[in-house]
Amino acid sequence: MLEEYYKYKTQYKDYIIIIKSGNFFEILDKDALIVNNIMNYKLSKISDTVKCGFPMVSLNKFLEIIDKKNINYIIIENKSISSKKEYKANTYNTFEFDMNSIKYNFFRINKITKYLNENAYRDINKLLESMEKLING
Secondary structure, eight states: OHHHHHHHHHHOTTSEEEEEETTEEEEEHHHHHHHHHHHOOOOEEETTEEEEEEEGGGHHHHHHHHHHTTOOEEEEETTEEEEEEOOTTOOGGGOOOOHHHHHHHHHHHHHHHHHHHHHTTTSHHHHHHHHHHHHHO
């Protein structure tokens, strides 16, 4: 999916690339951050980048909101463009993010979450005490 995303992203830099994957639509990298900002979809990780997605049944609602924001998009199904929308007053580039910082922080959060999941009952009191010291100064 990443290869497919970056293939289309080189041609359609100012578009959100939406890729159909089974019964879901997936959005990657900066596009996922933009969609997260607009729709508040949960971000997750694929390889070294972020992604978000939504079920097929939510496509019309998603596109309605994206259309109101005048954001260009293409939908990829079966490795080809099935739908494309372009606006003269495209607002895609009004969403600016420091991708490296976001990816790094996302990686850090995942690492902490993994640690907590693996060690939840072992050192939880020590961890909570350390966190409380940080919060309380």
